[in-house]
Amino acid sequence: MYASLVCRSGSRPPTLQVWARLALAALVLAFSLSIALSTGLARADDDASAVGESHQSGATTSQQSDSADSASDVSVGPTEPTEPTEPTDQTEQTVADADPPDAGDDVPPSHPPGAPVAEDSGGIVPDVSPVPDEVDLEETPVTTQPADGSGLATGSDRPALVPSAVVESGPTVTPVPRLRSVGSPDETADLTPIDQPAPADATPPDAARADIAHPGTTPVIEPRLGRQLAGGVSDVGTIVVSVVHAVATAVAQAFGPDSFLGVPYLLATVIANTAAAVGRNLVGASPTEPTTGQVAVPYGLLDGLAFFNPTKPPAGANDPSVGVTAEHPLPVILLNSTVITQGANWSVGAPVLANAGYKVYTFNYGNVTTNPHAPFQSIGDIRKSGLELAAQIDRVLAETGAPQVILIGHSQGGGALPSYYINNLGGADKVSQLIGIGPGHHGTNFNGLVSLVLSLPVLRQLYIGLSEAFAPAIYQQSVGSPFLDEVYGNGDTRPGVLYTTISTAYDEVATPYTLQALDGPNVTNIVLQHRYPGLLLGHLNMVTSTYTWATVLDALASNPAANPVHRLSAVAA
Template sequence: MSMNHGGTRVRRSVAMLCAVLWALATMWMAGGVAHADGTSTKDSTHSSASEGGSSTPKPAKHDKPTADPTAAGEGAATGESNTQKSNTEKSNTEKSDTEKSGTENSDTGKATATDPPTTRGTHKHGTSRPAGKPKTAAATTDTTSSPKSDTKPDTKADATPAATTPADGDAAPRTTKAKTVTVSAAAATLAAAPTAAKVATASVTPSATASVPNPIKQIAQFARQMTGLANDLALIAVSLVNNLAAAAASTIGPKPFFGLPYNIAKTVAGTTAIAAKLLDGTPLDAVSEGPYKVNYGVPDLLAWLNPVKSPAGANLPFTGMSADHPLPIILLNGTSATQGVNWSVGAPALANAGYTVYTFNYGNTTTNPYFPVQATTDIRKSAQELSDEVDRVLNETGADKVILIGHSQGGGIMPSYYINNLHGDEKVSQFIGIAPSNHGTNVDGLVDLKNIPILGPALAPLIYRIVDLFGAAWTQQVVGSPLQQETYGAGDTRPGVLYTTIASKFDWVVTPYTQQALAAGPNVTNIVLQDLYPNYNAGHLGIVFSAPTWTAVLGALAANPAANVAPTTALAA
């Protein structure tokens, strides 16, 4: 009995000792977990100085694995969601901790062209251009960007800004971030002529890991897209009334019937012009000084009646390049648009700023040059037409390179195909895309209907064939099309070319709007106009006629050293 009792006391003592050790171990582990949580939630990103938008990421642990990127909400690009699925490759003995890429704080200056052109001899013929002293301000680039990037260098860019409110923090389809441009308060108000833009870069917050779709954010973004659609439809209606009223006033004149019909037409034209400006975010006092009239915010829809007619300020008889701006600009219209309509605002604005401007129609599915629907044929064919036009302009002007500015298809995949696949990077100094169709569109989610069981796979091919009857360019711009990989498979951009994208969150054609951004790089600037103008509300069509867009364009041009001759100061004797 005594031995058994002694053994029992020993066993109890050992058990108590083990319990104490276990409690101490548990308290130590709890302290360690609390420390890890504090690290991951407060200081999970470690900044390091970098150049060119790349750095070595520093991993930080999370307490839970991130969600599958295929479930990402708005901005998730088809076919690219596997860039963050590295969690499944970890050992079963490890906890499911994701790696979060480090934050980069890069201070880069103005992007400069690697091969500044030299002006060759000019070919003088025809009448001279109207003289107009352009007013342009040299842009200064004060970079404060701190773009984040994930560990995959070639992923596409997200255009969601750092200053976005939580309601606007949309999930992006790509995680590599490019810098964003902001303008000074004076330029943002556009109180004076919008030919002066003081450009500075700002940070863009990346989405280092995929996030679970947020229904509230998705609904909010869809509402913005529908607002952009409504704005564009209303813009077309009031602009058409404006065009007709202005034409009537010009035809009638002020004399018949004591000027009553003339004054009525003028009043209607003025009222509808104000309405158009409000619809596409143009300040009512926006003006462009120079020899050409610029009706900011109001497109010339009657130009559709004569597709071969050039817009004001474009395709003038060549008499020599401007001494201040030695590179010619070629404007590229969007799908189904014509040069006269698409650039009725942009061409005269650029000409007033002193630039040599060219426009042309491309992508005609017929042999009739007066066909009112352009830019709808196979994009590869259209890119070859662009190649021919670039060679023609370079031959006429004697310039070494050109500047491309385009809208929608003309600001996205078509010129990108030319630059990336047809050696266009050797002849292009700068490429500015307005609402560009860079990485395809889900057409406000309609493309996702093909995923509906049974019905979707059966109807999608039929719908695509019907759409292709109106031109291959329509379906080639859908997200996931084979042409997307063909164009961007080796990277979005090419060295030696300066890139700028200008997007609106209210875009209802190239959706989600984050598809429009290009992958990060020292030669890439992605602009979201709502970051500069919080109340900006233009959609896919209105953006190309609004004054804020052309302020951003002129600012990007001013930041290109190859497009501007720096003023020289005479040395004192």
């Protein structure tokens, strides 16, 4: 980790220090341009849509006004980490039937309101409180009731973000979490939608997921090309700084502080530290935070070296010295995205969960070669990958003695793969909860490109043929593929499993992002920009963000089977 690279420059000539400063300034300038480009694209897209969005209905305008009034009551300022408040039986005041700011409002998110984090690069400490069933992807009028929990608390001195009102995807009644102001631990702002009747029924999902688009409390963040481009630029920025950080760290470790008067070590250390700080900034984390947990969490960085050692699990995963506990009796299995290896995908998520007290497992699947060290994983036939997942779940249950597992996946790993296991292989009894991060549930249209290719006979046969020959999972996750009908044709969900989808409106891969939502009971669909307006995350770097993992921990806290003792704790990750 970059924080462990301590510069020993006291004995070096002043000239070296001057060159080091010049190198640092050049790097900061280059990375700043990358950040400015991604932010500029987001603003340009959102400014173009500002006029259209201003002509909403009178009811919507009224809701936005209410939201603004309630948000103004939230004090923002520095504070120390606070303990979670006890649940109260008193009815909370309903203060918002509000439209939260759109992702294009350019309210820069700072530190998320809580997440257990431990790392040499930064941390957040949440109050882990129940998360309601909510639909952030679309507008849905529903009946809600006040929260019965403390909500989220921030352990940072960065401004907190006011979350939007949350609504439920089904006809049941759900609580709404409260946001604790960072201005004072005693001040809270409860944002709760006004009671409204639930929709009578819903139609099966289509390409636009219009089944959950009802006029109500939460506006749809319309998928736009500009947003997707901004998400792509953000992802590229994360990839670049991750590669720079990995190379610089390797160089610093190779030379050490004593070789060649320490010059290579000094320069490599400066570069690695700068890359890490820029990476954290790209995903909304503060550039530096103290390490407070047992396993370091490199927010904003992907472990690029994991591609060269695919069988190595990330820190915090597959640790034989760690077992399930009374507080967290269900093991968590992390399922990586298409192409990416376990170590690269979960270099942030595995440490976060391990530091939060969960027993974490990772493994590779979908290898189309006979070489377990192949750098590209998760591209094989998802039907075969489902059998690999079934075997892994059986091994984990046998090893831990747990009755069920929790599945947390990214892209394919949070969508088609676990859904195939649950829906088609009868795995519902062994899965307590499925949390999908940018999940590919209903496929991707890739901005209409997939539909265009499939509509042309020659290109269609070429696309399908190449996919089936080299990476069957690619076509299987395309909109309209027979495999998706096989998985979701009899309904998105199965009884007994809790479902959460976590999406970013800037997703440039699983597009449109609204296809990631599920329809059914026990479903919570979340769009990060509804909770954290202005947050710019792409499909890839959302798994390295403090905001994503704060939301994941909230979802886990809402699962009674995963937290049977109902013990609220803030564990530094």
